[in-house]
Every structure is written in structure tokens, then in C-alpha cells.
């Protein structure tokens with residue numbers, strides 16, 4: 016069982032807690048074999064005080080375009096899942112951000128990623144989380160606050 020990980024954007028007093036179950040789900044899509052294309056989805060969870068708490072993720076859907084160096088999420092299906100979860104959670108579970116994989120050991124956002132995220136954050140007033148999962152254990156995590164993208168650092172693993 017994977018334990019939760021906490022990231023921090025200290026200057027902004029924001030913490031991002033990602034639970035073990037969504038981490039395990041995303042781990043399955045790491046491109047650790049040459050035939051695995053990029054994967055991605057959206058992050059769902061709660062906003063509680065300084066915490067963005069990721070409890071669930073969507074996984075690639077049949078309508079997504081997946082290649083080794085490219086992932087285009089077809090918004091429709093992921094949004095349907097988000098809407099369904101929002102209803103099931105009695106309107107508390109929120110859209111917190113996006114994740115995808117990169118075939119790199121130390122992943123970092125591409126120019127295209129930054130463009131896509133800028134489009135998303137233009138429509139959002141709340142902080143948003145963006146995650147990129149590398150080939151092995153690494154995760155790049157950024158938080159967008161007031162249209163600024165901040166790379167966050169890991170605080171600790173919490174066995175919750």
C-alpha cells in the first residue's frame with residue numbers, strides 16, 4: 016500500500032496532500048516500458064484550509080489521444096466522471112487539477128503543458144495542482160496561484 020505524500024508551496028501557505036490510492040492508480044501508468052504511451056487525467060478532492068486534498072483521479076479514457084510523447088485528454092469523459100463524483104460527494108468533491116506521465120526520469124513541464132495549464136487556470140480562480148509522473152518514482156508537482164505556477168517540494172510521507 017502506497018502512503019500519502021504532502022507537497023508544500025511554503026510562500027503561499029498551501030499544502031497538497033495526495034492520498035496513497037490515487038498515487039497507486041497513477042503509478043500504473045508510468046511509462047516504464049517502451050510501449051507505454053503518455054497517460055493522464057484529472058485530480059479530484061477537497062479544499063480544506065491550507066490543504067488541497069487529492070483523493071481520486073480519473074484515468075485515460077478511450078476517447079483520449081495517447082502517444083509516447085503526447086497526451087491529449089478528451090475533456091468530455093473526464094468531466095462526466097468529475098460531475099458524477101461531485102454529485103455522489105454531495106457537492107463537496109472538487110476539480111483540483113490535472114496529471115499526466117512523461118517518458119523522462121526527472122519530469123518537467125513542456126511548453127505545451129504550460130500553454131494547456133494557462134488555459135485551465137484562466138477559467139479558475141482557486142489554486143490548481145498539476146502533476147507529472149516520470150518513468151520511475153519521481154513526481155513533478157506545481158501549484159498555480161493567481162496565474163503563477165510554483166514548483167512545490169515534498170514535505171513528508173504520511174501513512175494515513
Ligand SMILES: [Zn+2]
Pocket residue numbers: 115116117124125128147
Ligand atoms: Zn507534458
